[in-house]
Amino acid sequence: QVTLRESGPALVRPTQTLTLTCTFSGFSLRSSGMCVSWIRQPPGKALEWLALIDWDEDTYYRTSLKTRLTISKDTSKNQLLLTMTNVDPEDTGTYYCARTTSSTGFYDFWGQGILVTVSS
Amino acid sequence: SYVLTQPPSVSVAPGQTASITCGGDDIGSTSVHWYQQKPGQAPVLVVYKDSDRPSGIPERFSGSDSENMATLTISGVEAGDEADYYCQVWDYSSDPRYVFGSGTKLTVL
Numbered sequence: 146q147v148t149l150r151e152s153g154p155a156l157v158r159p160t161q162t163l164t165l166t167c168t169f170s171g172f173s174l175r176s177s178g179m180c181v182s183w184i185r186q187p188p189g190k191a192l193e194w195l196a197l198i199d200w201d202e203d204t205y206y207r208t209s210l211k212t213r214l215t216i217s218k219d220t221s222k223n224q225l226l227l228t229m230t231n232v233d234p235e236d237t238g239t240y241y242c243a244r245t246t247s248s249t250g251f252y253d254f255w256g257q258g259i260l261v262t263v264s265s
Numbered sequence: 266s267y268v269l270t271q272p273p274s275v276s277v278a279p280g281q282t283a284s285i286t287c288g289g290d291d292i293g294s295t296s297v298h299w300y301q302q303k304p305g306q307a308p309v310l311v312v313y314k315d316s317d318r319p320s321g322i323p324e325r326f327s328g329s330d331s332e333n334m335a336t337l338t339i340s341g342v343e344a345g346d347e348a349d350y351y352c353q354v355w356d357y358s359s360d361p362r363y364v365f366g367s368g369t370k371l372t373v374l
């Protein structure tokens with residue numbers, strides 16, 4: 146059974162660094178073709194793809210946020226990390242991690258999401 | 266960047282058929298995926314690769330596409346289908362690589 150679960154702070158101050166963790170089970174990020182992404186959703190708005198890491202540790206980012214994002218994985222712990230520097234109130238939203246593969250292009254399993262508020 | 270356009274809202278009476286469109290330049294040449302998102306919940310994949318259904322998704326959900334438009338069709342709409350629906354494509358040569366539509370709120374009257 147595939148599961149993903151996000152964890153991290155609910156409140157972050159502007160200009161601080163946000164670090165989110167995705168803990169997953171039921172699959173391995175060592176398996177060829179396996180990928181996990183971070184996707185966010187501002188309140189009342191659409192989904193927005195942020196970043197992806199694949200089984201080979203290749204990483205891909207939304208260009209407009211690339212300088213602020215870092216995605217990494219700890220395969221031994223079945224965890225994925227996302228750090229976002231210099232956060233702004235516009236970064237407020239629900240952050241999801243979700244699984245895909247390099248050949249399919251769709252997200253078949255999602256975490257429940259974590260709401261992050263950026264406010265002073 | 267690639268843009269996917271959806272109508273903000275669609276309303277349908279129970280038992281009727283709902284059609285939710287997703288417009289994009291030459292969208293027919295790529296695979297389109299659809300997600301259902303109920304309030305306070307994570308998205309759920311309901312159609313992938315234009316018209317395939319994951320296990321557990323009712324046959325009432327179907328997908329199709331043409332040159333510049335993809336469509337999610339829900340037949341025999343039920344109250345429990347009320348949700349936001351998002352289309353999504355993947356293009357490794359675009360930025361961003363994964364694009365979501367603007368979302369459509371389906372209201373069951």
